[in-house]
Amino acid sequence: MAEPITVPTPQQIIEPAIAGRTETMVLNMGPHHPSTHGVLRLVLELDGEVVVNVAPDVGYLHTGIEKTMESKTYQKAVVLTDRMDYLAPLSNNLCYALAVEKLLGVEIPERAQIARVLLTELQRISSHLVWLGTHALDLAAMSVFLYAFREREQILDIFELVSGARMMTSYFRIGGLAYDLPADFIPTVEQFLAIMPSRIDEYEDLLTANPLWLERTVGVGVIDAQSAIALGLTGANLRATGVAYDVRKAMPYSGYETYSFEIPIGKNGDIYDRYRVRMAEMRQSVKIVQQATERLRELGPGPVVTSNRKVAPPPKHEITESMESLIHHFKLWTEGFKPPRGDAYVSIESPRGILGCYVVSDGSPKPWRVHFRAPSFINLQSLAHMAKGRLVADLVALIASLDPVLGEVDR
Amino acid sequence: MGIEEKAGNLGIVTTTLETVVNWGRTNAMWPLLFGLACCAIEMMGAQASNYDLSRFGMELNRASPRQADLMIVAGRVSRKMAPVVRRLYDQMPEPKWVIAMGDCAACGGIFNNYAIVQGVDEVVPVDVYVAGCPPRPEALIDGIMMLHQKVMREKINGKKEAPIRIEHPLVQVK
Numbered sequence: 001m002a003e004p005i006t007v008p009t010p011q012q013i014i015e016p017a018i019a020g021r022t023e024t025m026v027l028n029m030g031p032h033h034p035s036t037h038g039v040l041r042l043v044l045e046l047d048g049e050v051v052v053n054v055a056p057d058v059g060y061l062h063t064g065i066e067k068t069m070e071s072k073t074y075q076k077a078v079v080l081t082d083r084m085d086y087l088a089p090l091s092n093n094l095c096y097a098l099a100v101e102k103l104l105g106v107e108i109p110e111r112a113q114i115a116r117v118l119l120t121e122l123q124r125i126s127s128h129l130v131w132l133g134t135h136a137l138d139l140a141a142m143s144v145f146l147y148a149f150r151e152r153e154q155i156l157d158i159f160e161l162v163s164g165a166r167m168m169t170s171y172f173r174i175g176g177l178a179y180d181l182p183a184d185f186i187p188t189v190e191q192f193l194a195i196m197p198s199r200i201d202e203y204e205d206l207l208t209a210n211p212l213w214l215e216r217t218v219g220v221g222v223i224d225a226q227s228a229i230a231l232g233l234t235g236a237n238l239r240a241t242g243v244a245y246d247v248r249k250a251m252p253y254s255g256y257e258t259y260s261f262e263i264p265i266g267k268n269g270d271i272y273d274r275y276r277v278r279m280a281e282m283r284q285s286v287k288i289v290q291q292a293t294e295r296l297r298e299l300g301p302g303p304v305v306t307s308n309r310k311v312a313p314p315p316k317h318e319i320t321e322s323m324e325s326l327i328h329h330f331k332l333w334t335e336g337f338k339p340p341r342g343d344a345y346v347s348i349e350s351p352r353g354i355l356g357c358y359v360v361s362d363g364s365p366k367p368w369r370v371h372f373r374a375p376s377f378i379n380l381q382s383l384a385h386m387a388k389g390r391l392v393a394d395l396v397a398l399i400a401s402l403d404p405v406l407g408e409v410d411r
Numbered sequence: 412m413g414i415e416e417k418a419g420n421l422g423i424v425t426t427t428l429e430t431v432v433n434w435g436r437t438n439a440m441w442p443l444l445f446g447l448a449c450c451a452i453e454m455m456g457a458q459a460s461n462y463d464l465s466r467f468g469m470e471l472n473r474a475s476p477r478q479a480d481l482m483i484v485a486g487r488v489s490r491k492m493a494p495v496v497r498r499l500y501d502q503m504p505e506p507k508w509v510i511a512m513g514d515c516a517a518c519g520g521i522f523n524n525y526a527i528v529q530g531v532d533e534v535v536p537v538d539v540y541v542a543g544c545p546p547r548p549e550a551l552i553d554g555i556m557m558l559h560q561k562v563m564r565e566k567i568n569g570k571k572e573a574p575i576r577i578e579h580p581l582v583q584v585k
Contacts, residue, residue: 002429029497034444034474038451039492060492061448064526079521083487086449130452133459149459156456167449167545407448 005230008055009379012275017045022270024052026402027392031060035138035396038406040380049391053383058377060077061410069370072175073336074100077367082371085408087127090120090159091350093172096370098253099121099357100174101342104337106311111302112176113255118189118292119162119171120348125196127351128278128285132203135275135400140218143207147400151199161188167297170278175312176305179298189293196286205281216274221386221398227253231382234375235353236277236404239268247349259288271401278403336365352376352403374411376404420440429567436480436506437468437559443479444472445499447486450513450545452484457548469555476502478562481558482535487515488528500535500547508562511537532574539575 017026022045030041039060045053065084069077081096082089094116101108108116131150136144156166161182163169171178207213223233225241238245246263248256264280266273305312313332314325341363347356353375362368379402387395443470447453456466458472466501473479476499488496500509511531512577514520517540519529538561557575564572 032445032476032499039447040493061487062489062490062491062526063487063522064449064524065522068522068524086452091473130455134455146460149456150461153456153459153461166547167452215472225478244442 005227005342005385007384008053010041010049010055012046013053013055013068014169023047029395030057036133036399036406037404038397038409040399040404040406040409042383042399044392044395046392049393051390051392051395052397053385056380058406058409061406063407063411065411066370066372066381067411069200069367071366073365074339075333075336077370078173079168081172082170083407084353084374085350085352085355085376085405086167087405088123088351089168089170089174090122090123091348091355092372093170093374094120094254095348095350095355095357096350096359097172098361099344099346100339100367102346103339103342103359103361104308104311106175106306106379107318108176108254108305108306111181111296111299112304114292114295114299115304116254117174117180117256117259118289118296119159119236121288121292122155122158122192123291124351125282125286128154129155129256129402131278131351131400135397135403136207138400139213140395141207141210141213144203144392147202147206148201158185158188158192161185172385173305175308176303178302180301181226183216186293187255191258193286193290195259197283200279200282206277208279209233214272216394216397217275217401218270219268220271220390220394222268222270223382223386223399227385228269228382232378232383233353233382234379235351236274236281237353237379239263239383240266240273240277242267247347247354251347253346259291261288271337273399306366319322321330338365340364347373352408353379355383372408372411373407376406376407376408377410378401380409381402428469429565430563432567433563433565436487437562438505439468440480440508440562441473441478442469442476442483442560443476443503445450445482445485447484447488447492448515449487453545453548454512457551457575460494462548462552463525463547464552464555467552467555467559477504477517477573478501479503480506480554481510483510483529484516484535484537485512487513487520487522488534489526490528496531497534506565508538508558509535510539510541510551510558512541512548512551512554513540513546516548516582517542520544537570 016022027044027048030036031039033235044056064082081092084092099176128153133145133148159169160166163171209269225243228241230240244263244265261284264277266277313329318325319329339361343360345358354371359367360369420467511517516531539554542552543550
C-alpha cells in the first residue's frame with residue numbers, strides 16, 4: 001500500500017495563504033457556482049491556472065434529515081428519505097424500507113419486489129439522464145441537456161402515473177408499496193422501453209466520438225483502482241477504474257440475483273470511462289426493466305404489501321366492514337409499529353454508488369438513530385486526489401463526472 | 412412582416428412610460444442560475460424541452476447575480492446558506508424580484524428543524540410564493556407569469572405590491 005491519501009480541510013489551505021506563507025493563490029469556488037451541481041463550496045489553491053490542492057467545504061444544504069427521522073415514526077420517516085438524493089428518491093425509499101424490513105423480518109410479496117426493481121431501474125436511467133445533461137452543459141454542449149430531459153420527462157410521467165408525484169414519490173413503503181400499480185402501467189413502460197435504446201444511441205452520437213468531448217474528458221481526472229478503493233469511491237466512478245463491484249451482484253437485494261444483466265466497467269478511470277460506464281449502465285437498466293415488465297405481466301395481479309398486520313394496515317374493504325380493523329388501522333398510523341431492539345444495515349446500488357442505511361431501534365415506534373452512508377459524500381473526498389495538477393477547467397468536468405447530489409452529501 | 416401588417420404604419424404610438432418600461436422588464440427578465448435542492452431539478456425541467464421557459468423570454472439564466480433580475484429560490488435554505496442567499500440578493504442590481512419556489516423556500520416545508528430557515532422571506536423579500544414539494548414546472552411557470560403581471564402593474568415611483576401566494580390543490584391519488 002502506498003502512502004495514505006489525505007483530504008485537506010479548507011482551513012489548511014486558507015490559513016497559510018492569509019499568513020502569507022505561500023506563493024500560490026487561494027480561490028473560492030461556490031457555494032453559488034453553476035457547475036458545482038448545487039451548493040458545494042471548493043477552496044482551491046492555484047498556481048496560475050493549475051490546481052495545487054482542493055478542499056471541499058460541505059454543509060450548505062444540511063437539512064438535519066437523519067436527526068428529524070428520530071422524531072418520526074418508522075412509516076412517516078419514508079417521506080424524508082425522498083429529499084436526500086433528489087435525483088433518485090426511489091432508491092432512497094428502497095434502502096430505508098429494506099433496512100427497516102430487515103429489522104422487522106417481514107417478507108415482501110413478489111409483485112412488490114418486481115415493482116421495486118422496475119422502478120428503481122427507471123430511476124437509475126432518469127438520474128443518469130440528469131447527470132448526462134448537466135455534465136454536457138458544463139462542458140458547453142447545450143443540446144444534450146434538452147434531449148436528456150425529453151426522456152426524463154417520460155420517466156417522470158411513469159412515476160406520476162404510479163404514485164401521483166413526479167419526483168418525491170414516497171412509493172416504497174415499509175412492507176411493500178404504497179398502493180397497487182395502475183392498470184395502464186405496463187403498456188406505458190413498454191412504450192418507453194421501445195424508444196429508449198434508440199435515444200441512448202442518439203446521445204452517444206452526440207458525444208462518444210465528438211472531438212471536443214474527447215479533448216475535455218480522455219485522460220482527465222484519472223484515478224487508479226487501488227486509490228479509488230482506498231478513498232471509498234463507489235458506483236460508476238469505481239467501475240470506471242476496472243473494478244467490477246456492484247451491490248446488485250455482490251450482495252443482491254429485492255431479487256436482483258434472478259435478473260440477467262452485466263456490470264459495465266471501464267479501464268483508465270478517467271472522465272471518459274465514467275461517461276462510457278454510465279451510458280452502458282443505462283442500457284443494462286433498460287434490459288432489467290424489460291425483464292421486470294415481462295415478469296409483472298406473467299405474475300398478474302396480487303398483493304403489494306406484506307400480510308403481516310403488525311406492519312401493514314388491513315386492506316380498505318376490511319376497514320369499512322370490521323370495527324377491529326378500523327381500530328387496528330388507526331393505531332398503526334397514530335402509534336406506529338414497534339420493531340424489536342437491535343440494528344440493521346442494508347446497502348443498495350443507488351445511481352451514485354453504494355447507498356447504505358443503518359437503523360437502530362430501541363424498541364419504540366420511532367427509530368433511535370438512522371444513518372445513511374451517502375455515496376455522493378464519500379465520492380467527493382477523491383476530488384482533491386484527482387484534481388491535483390490539472391487546470392481549473394478540468395475541475396469543472398471532474399465534479400460533473402463524479403455526479404454528486406448535494407442533498408445527499410449534506411443530508 | 413409581423414406587427415406592421417396588422418396595425419398599419421406605426422409611426423407614432425402613444426402609451427405611458429410605465430407600460431413601456433414594465434413591458435420591457437417582463438419580456439427580458441433574466442433569472443439567476445441558482446439551484447439549492449430538489450426544486451432546482453424541476454426548475455431545470457421547466458427550462459428544458461418539454462416546458463420550454465424560453466417562450467416567456469426567461470431561458471437565459473445568468474450565473475452572475477450582477478446580470479440577473481430575478482432570483483428563483485429553488486429549494487431549502489439552510490442556516491449556513493442563508494447569508495450567501497442574502498449576499499447574492501444584495502449583489503443583484505435593482506429592480507429585482509424573488510420567487511420562493513417550493514414549500515421549503517416558502518415556509519420551511521416538511522423540515523421544521525434546527526438546520527433549515529423557516530421560509531426564505533426571513534432573509535430576502537419575496538414577490539411570489541409557489542407551493543409544492545417540489546412544484547411542477549407548470550406551477551413554476553404559473554408563478555413566473557403571475558410575477559410578470561405583477562411587474563406590469565408596478566408604478567414608476569417604485570412602490571412594491573404585497574407578495575402573491577400560489578396554492579395548488581394536492582394531487583388526488585386513487
